[in-house]
Amino acid sequence: MPYLDHAATTPMLPEAITAMSAHLGVVGNASSLHAAGRRARRVVEESRESLAQSLGARPSEIVLTGGGTESDNLAVKGLFWARRDADPARRRVLCSPVEHHAVLDAVHWLAEHEGAEVEYLPVDGYGRVHPEVLRAAVERDPASVALITVMWANNEVGTIQPITELSSIAREFGIPMHADAVQALGQVPVSFADSGLDALTVTGHKIGGPYGVGALLLARSVTPVPLLHGGGQERDVRSGTLDVPAAAGFAAATAIAVERRATHAAELAALRDELIAGVLRVVPDAVLNGDPAAAGRLSANAHFSFPGCEGDALLMLLDAQGIECSTGSACSAGVPQPSHVLLATGADPLLARASLRFSLGHTSTPADVAALVTAIEPAVHRARNAGLAAAARR
Amino acid sequence: MTDFPGAPTAASNGRLRVLAAMSGGVDSAVAAARAAEAGHEVTGVHLALSANPQSFRTGARGCCTIEDSRDARRAADVIGIPFYIWDLAERFREDVIDDFVAEYAAGRTPNPCLRCNEKIKFAALLDKAIALGFDAVCTGHYARIVDLPSGERQLHRAVDMAKDQSYVLGVLDADQLAHSLFPLGDTTKDVIRVEAEQRGLAVAKKPDSHDICFIADGDTQGFLAKHLGTATGDIVDEDGAKVGEHDGAYGFTIGQRKGLRIGRPAADGKPRYVLDISPVNNTVTVGPVEGLDVLSLTAIRPRWCGTAPLADGAYTAQLRAHGDEVPVTASVVDGELRVELATPARGIAPGQAVVLYDGTRVVGSATIASTGRRTQPAAPVG
Numbered sequence: 008m009p010y011l012d013h014a015a016t017t018p019m020l021p022e023a024i025t026a027m028s029a030h031l032g033v034v035g036n037a038s039s040l041h042a043a044g045r046r047a048r049r050v051v052e053e054s055r056e057s058l059a060q061s062l063g064a065r066p067s068e069i070v071l072t073g074g075g076t077e078s079d080n081l082a083v084k085g086l087f088w089a090r091r092d093a094d095p096a097r098r099r100v101l102c103s104p105v106e107h108h109a110v111l112d113a114v115h116w117l118a119e120h121e122g123a124e125v126e127y128l129p130v131d132g133y134g135r136v137h138p139e140v141l142r143a144a145v146e147r148d149p150a151s152v153a154l155i156t157v158m159w160a161n162n163e164v165g166t167i168q169p170i171t172e173l174s175s176i177a178r179e180f181g182i183p184m185h186a187d188a189v190q191a192l193g194q195v196p197v198s199f200a201d202s203g204l205d206a207l208t209v210t211g212h213k214i215g216g217p218y219g220v221g222a223l224l225l226a227r228s229v230t231p232v233p234l235l236h237g238g239g240q241e242r243d244v245r246s247g248t249l250d251v252p253a254a255a256g257f258a259a260a261t262a263i264a265v266e267r268r269a270t271h272a273a274e275l276a277a278l279r280d281e282l283i284a285g286v287l288r289v290v291p292d293a294v295l296n297g298d299p300a301a302a303g304r305l306s307a308n309a310h311f312s313f314p315g316c317e318g319d320a321l322l323m324l325l326d327a328q329g330i331e332c333s334t335g336s337a338c339s340a341g342v343p344q345p346s347h348v349l350l351a352t353g354a355d356p357l358l359a360r361a362s363l364r365f366s367l368g369h370t371s372t373p374a375d376v377a378a379l380v381t382a383i384e385p386a387v388h389r390a391r392n393a394g395l396a397a398a399a400r401r
Numbered sequence: 402m403t404d405f406p407g408a409p410t411a412a413s414n415g416r417l418r419v420l421a422a423m424s425g426g427v428d429s430a431v432a433a434a435r436a437a438e439a440g441h442e443v444t445g446v447h448l449a450l451s452a453n454p455q456s457f458r459t460g461a462r463g464c465c466t467i468e469d470s471r472d473a474r475r476a477a478d479v480i481g482i483p484f485y486i487w488d489l490a491e492r493f494r495e496d497v498i499d500d501f502v503a504e505y506a507a508g509r510t511p512n513p514c515l516r517c518n519e520k521i522k523f524a525a526l527l528d529k530a531i532a533l534g535f536d537a538v539c540t541g542h543y544a545r546i547v548d549l550p551s552g553e554r555q556l557h558r559a560v561d562m563a564k565d566q567s568y569v570l571g572v573l574d575a576d577q578l579a580h581s582l583f584p585l586g587d588t589t590k591d592v593i594r595v596e597a598e599q600r601g602l603a604v605a606k607k608p609d610s611h612d613i614c615f616i617a618d619g620d621t622q623g624f625l626a627k628h629l630g631t632a633t634g635d636i637v638d639e640d641g642a643k644v645g646e647h648d649g650a651y652g653f654t655i656g657q658r659k660g661l662r663i664g665r666p667a668a669d670g671k672p673r674y675v676l677d678i679s680p681v682n683n684t685v686t687v688g689p690v691e692g693l694d695v696l697s698l699t700a701i702r703p704r705w706c707g708t709a710p711l712a713d714g715a716y717t718a719q720l721r722a723h724g725d726e727v728p729v730t731a732s733v734v735d736g737e738l739r740v741e742l743a744t745p746a747r748g749i750a751p752g753q754a755v756v757l758y759d760g761t762r763v764v765g766s767a768t769i770a771s772t773g774r775r776t777q778p779a780a781p782v783g
Contacts, residue, residue, distance in 0.1 A: 320533055323444070323485050343488060393532035 009375035011332045013213075013307060013368025014162055014190060020215035020260050020369070027217055027256030037249040038238060047251045054258035061258075061265040062209065062224060063198030070223045070241045071254055075189040075210035077234070078223040079109035081245065082185040082206040083156055085231020087117050090153040090183065092232070097153040100125045101144050103168070104351035105134040105161050110187055111347070114156070123153070127351075133298040134166040134352045142176050155184040159191035159207075163335045163348040163364055164297030165308025167195060174203030183229050189213055189221075193264035194272050194305050199224045206231075209261070211253070215369060216260030220253035275367050276306035278376055282365060283309050285380035290387050296349060296362065307367040310335075312349070312358045316390035319343040321363055324386040330379055333364045417441045417536040419582060422448060422522055423476060423484070425469030427597045427604045428541030428585060430476035434600050435584035436539045437480055443539070445477035445484040448526065450493040451615055472604050479601050489525055496520035498615055502628045505651040508680035509752025512569070512722060513613055515766070519572035519704070527580055537580045542566045544763075545586030546578065554578050556706045556763040561589040568719050571756035571766030572704050622652045634683030636663060639676070639692065650683045656693055656748025663687065676774075694745035694775040695720075700738040700755045700767030709733055710764050716757045718742070720749050720769070731757055738767040745775060 035047030052066070059066040072078045083100070090097045102114050104127040117123035126144055128136045136157050145152055155177050160167045170186055177184035185206035188197050193214045199207050206229065210221035223245075225231070230244065237246030264271075280301075286293055286309070294312040298304045313321060318334040325332060335346040345359035365379065419441040421433035437443040447470045470486055477484035497517050504511035527538045543559035544567040556578055559565040573581065585593060597605035612619045629651055636645035645663040647653065657675040667673050667689070674693055677686040698720075703709070710716060710731050717726040718740060728743040740755060749772050757764035 319485060319487065320529070323483070324533065326483060327444075343486070389533060393529050396528045396532035 009330045009378040010370065011330060011365040011367065011375060011379060013371070014364065014366035015333055016212045016218070017215055017368040018370055019212075019217060019256070020263055022263055023211075023216050023256040023260035026259035027252045030252040030255050033251075035251065037251060038240065047249070050251050051249050051254050054254040057258040058222060058261055061261045062192075062207075063200045063202075064224050065227075067227060067242070068199060068224050070225050070245050071249060071257075072221050072223055072241075072245055073247075074212075074219055074221040075107075075187065075208055076109040077245075078208035078210070078221050079107065079185075079187055080113045081223050081231055081234050082208060082225075083110055083113040083154070084117060084121075084234060085244070086154045086183050086185065086206065086229060087121065087123055088232035089230060091121075094150075096151050098122055098124050099148070099152045101128055101141065101152060101155045102126070103128050103130060103134075103136050103157045105130055105163075105166075105348045106156065106158050107162055107187055107189070110156055110158065124151075128157070130351055132352050133303065134161050134164050134348055135298065135303070136168055136173065138169060138172040138176060141173050145176060145180050145182065149180045149182070152180070152182045155182055157184070157186055159186045159188040159197070160195065160305050161297065161348060162190045163346055164310045164352075165190075165305035166297045167191070167303055167305065171201070171203055177205075178203055183226075190305060190308075192261070193268055194275070194307055196268065197265075205229045211257040211260060214260050214264040217253050217256040220250060220257045222257075271369065272306040275371070276301060278367055278371055278373065279306055279309055281373065282367070282376045282379065285376060286311060286383055289380060289384040293387075294358065296352070296354070307371075309365045309367075310362065311365075312354070312362045313387050313390070314358060314361060315394050316361045316387055317343075317394060318360055318362050320390040320393050321361075321386055324389055325363075325379075325382060328378075328382045328386070330382055332379075333366075335362055335364050415440075417582075418534060419443045419537050419539045420526070420530040420535045421445045421482070421539040422526060422541075423473035424448075424541070424610075425472035425476075425604065425607075426541065426610060427594060427602065427607050428543070428590075430473070430480070430541070430602045430604050431593050431597050431600070432539055432541040432582075432584045433477070433482065434480045434602070436582055437482055439584070441539075441582075443480070443482045444535070445473065445480070445482050446526070447473040447484070447486045448493075448521070449486055449488045449490055450497075450521070451490060472607065476602050476604055479603075487526070487529070489521055492525045493517070493521055493615075496525075501613075501615075502625065504752050505625050506629055506680060507752075508650060508678040510654050510750035511752045512754055513615070514569045514722070515572050515754050518569055523573055523577040523581065527577065531580065537582045539582035539584065541585055542570055542583050543585050543590075544570050544583045545761075546581065546583055547762075553707065557586070558758070558761040558763070559586045564590045567758075567763050568722055568724075568754070568756050571706070571754060571763050573706055574704050575707055578706055625649070625651050632683055634685065636661065636685045636687055638667070638673075639686065639688040644673075644687065647685055650678050650680050650685050653678050653685050654748075655750035661685075661687060690747065691775065693747040693749075695742060695747070695749040695772045696745055696775055697739070697741050697773035698749065698755065698769050699771050700740065701736075701770045703733065703736070703738045703765060703767035705765035706763050707765075710738075710757055714759075716759055716764060719756045719758065720746055721753050726758060729757070737770070 035043035037047040037051045055066045055069045058069050100114050100123050114125050118125045128140050159170050174184050183205040186204050187208045189210050192209050205226045207224040212218045233244050235246045240246050296310040322334050345356045349359035419436050421443050423429045423445045474484050497513050501511050501513045543564040545557040547555045547557050558567045616624045631648040635643045638644050653675045655675055673687040676688045676692045712732045716731050718729040719726050727746050730741045732739050751769050753769050754766045756766045
C-alpha cells in the first residue's frame with residue numbers, strides 16, 4: 008500500500024515505540040516527591056536533556072506540550088499577550104500567509120478578540136518570505152510589533168524559509184520571533200541556538216515519535232502568558248501532569264531523526280526527484296508547486312497542480328488504487344478548500360483546487376513511487392473527464 | 402466500461418461500482434450498507450450543499466450541518482466503505498435555492514426536493530460519478546426499481562406507503578433510472594431502524610428530517626422575506642373587496658388557511674383559504690374552501706420515467722408530496738401534460754409537480770402551470 012502522506016503523519020520508529028512502551032506500565036507523577044515520582048521525573052528530565060541535545064537548545068528551553076498545534080498557540084497567543092501587557096502599543100503581529108492553520112487561526116483569533124493587528128507578509132511564487140519584505144514591515148513602526156511568526160518550512164508545498172536571515176532582523180529590533188518547525192525537523196538542520204529564534208515549535212508524530220506530544224522551545228528571555236493554568240509545570244508556562252512515556256518516545260524519535268538527518272534527507276531527495284520526474288513524464292502539463300531547487304525545498308515533499316482536475320476526485324481515484332496522499336487542506340467537515348498556501352503564492356483558485364501533495368518518509372520505497380507513476384496518468388485522465396462532465400450538463 | 406488503473410477496481414457478475422449518497426441519516430446509511438452487502442463495490446459520498454462561511458478558512462463551506470457529515474462518515478466507517486465529501490454547494494445554490502426563491506417570487510409553490518433530485522443527485526452527482534468510473538448512484542429513497550425480463554426498467558412506489566418517496570423521484574428519466582439504486586423500497590421504515598441498530602449504525606435512532614434542508618429553522622416565510630424583502634399588499638375576497646393586508650404575496654401558498662390576517666369574518670362565517678396569489682400586483686385572494694376545488698390542470702416540462710403516457714389514458718395522479726392519489730385522464734398535447742381529475746382536488750398550486758401513476762408504477766411528472774377550478778377566483782383588483 009503506497010503511503011505517500013508522511014507529512015500528515017509518519018509511522019513510529021521502533022526505537023520510539025520501545026522507549027515509550029518501557030514507561031507505560033510504570034506508575035509515577037513527575038511532580039510527586041516520593042520514589043515513584045522521582046523515577047518519573049528522572050525519565051522526563053533525561054528526555055528533556057536528550058531533546059535539548061538534539062535540537063541545539065538548553066534543557067530549560069524545552070517546554071513539553073501536547074503537540075504542534077498547542078505549541079503554535081502558546082507561542083503566538085502567549086507572546087502576544089505578554090508583549091502587549093508590557094506595552095499596549097505593541098499590537099502588530101507579522102505573519103506569513105502560508106502558515107499552518109495552527110498559527111493562522113490563532114493570529115486571526117487574536118485579531119478578532121484581542122485587538123491584534125495582523126499583517127500578512129507577502130510571499131513570492133514559491134511561498135517564500137523575503138527578508139527585505141519583513142524589514143520593510145517592521146520598519147514602518149518597530150515599536151508597535153508584538154511578534155513575528157514565520158514557519159521554517161511549509162507543510163503543503165515544502166518551501167524552506169530563510170529563517171536565520173529573518174530572525175536576525177527580528178533581533179535587530181528586539182522583537183520576539185516564532186517559527187513552526189514541525190515539517191523542517193528531520194529534513195533540514197534545526198538548531199535552536201543557531202536559529203536566532205525566541206520560540207520554535209516541534210512535534211513528535213511527524214518524525215517517528217508518538218502522537219499528542221510536542222515541544223515549544225523557548226528562549227529564557229521570553230515568558231509567554233500561559234494558555235493552561237494549573238500546577239505550574241514546565242516553567243509555569245504549560246501546566247499539566249507530564250506525560251512520561253510520550254516524553255521518552257518523543258526524545259528517542261528526535262534523537263534518531265536528527266542523527267540520521269543528513270543521510271535520510273539525501274535518500275528522500277533522490278526518491279522525491281524520481282517521483283517528480285516520473286509524474287512530469289506521464290503528465291507533462293502537471294505543475295510542480297513550491298521551490299523546484301533542492302536547497303529551497305523539503306526533501307520529502309512533492310506538490311503538484313493537475314490542470315483540469317479536482318484534487319478531491321484525483322485523491323479518490325488514487326485511494327481506490329491503494330495510493331494514499333493528500334489534497335493539502337480540508338476544513339473540519341472535510342469539504343475540500345482551495346489551498347490558502349497556493350492562493351497566497353498567486354495561484355489561480357481553480358488550479359489551487361486541482362492540487363495533490365505527495366510526501367515521503369522513512370518507510371518510503373522506490374516501489375511506492377513507481378506505483379504512483381503508473382496510476383497517476385489514468386487517474387488524471389479520468390478526473391479531467393469528470394471535470395468536463397460536470398461542466399457539460401449546465 | 403473498460404478498466405484501467407485510476408478507475409475504481411473491476412466490477413463484474415452484476416457487481417456494480419456504486420456511489421452511495423449519504424446524508425448522515427438512517428435511511429441512506431442502511432441503503433449504502435445493503436448495497437455493500439449485495440456485493441457491490443460501494444463508496445460513500447456526503448454532499449456539501451450549503452455554503453456558510455464558518456471560520457477564517459477563507460471561503461470555508463460548511464455542510465448542511467457538520468454533525469450530519471460526521472454521522473455519514475461514521476456510518477461509512479462502520480459499513481467499511483471509503484467515504485468522501487463532495488462540494489456541490491455552488492450547483493445547489495444555482496439550481497435549487499435560487500430556483501426556489503424565483504418560483505415563490507413568481508407566485509408559484511416549488512418543491513425543492515424534486516428539483517434537487519432532478520438537478521443535483523441524479524444529474525450533477527450522477528454525471529460526476531459516471532465520469533469517475535462508477536456505474537450507479539444509490540440513495541435512501543423509499544421507492545422500488547423493477548427490472549422486467551424484457552429489459553425495461555420501471556420505477557414503483559415503495560411497499561411502505563407511509564414513507565413512499567416515489568413522488569420526488571418522478572422527475573427521473575429512463576437514463577437516470579438506469580443508473581439508480583434504491584435498496585429500501587421493499588422495506589418499511591420500522592424495519593430499517595431495527596436493521597440499522599443491528600448493523601451497529603449509530604444513526605438508528607436519529608429523527609427523520611422533514612424540513613427543507615436549506616431552511617434549517619423551518620421558517621420558510623422568514624427565509625423568503627430575507628431574500629425577497631417585505632412589501633405590504635392587499636388580501637381581497639372573491640369579489641375583489643379588501644379584507645386584510647399581508648407583508649408579501651410570496652409568503653402564501655394556495656390552500657393555506659392559517660396565518661391570514663383578515664380583519665372581518667366572511668359573511669357566512671366559514672373559514673377562508675388562499676385561492677390565488679398575484680405577485681404582479683402583490684395581491685392575495687381568499688375565499689371559501691369550495692373555491693379550491695381543482696377539476697383539471699395543465700403542466701409543463703414533462704419528464705417520463707419510461708414511455709410517455711397514452712392519449713386520454715386512465716391513470717392516477719399525486720399532486721403534492723404526501724398528497725392522496727386521484728383518478729385522472731391524462732394526455733400530452735403540444736409537449737404539455739393535460740390532466741382531467743375524476744374528483745376535485747384541493748390545495749393545488751402552480752409550481753407543484755403532478756406525478757402520474759399506473760397502479761404502483763411511476764409514469765412520470767410535470768410542473769403544474771395552471772389549474773381549472775370549479776369556481777374561478779375573480780381577477781385580482783388593479
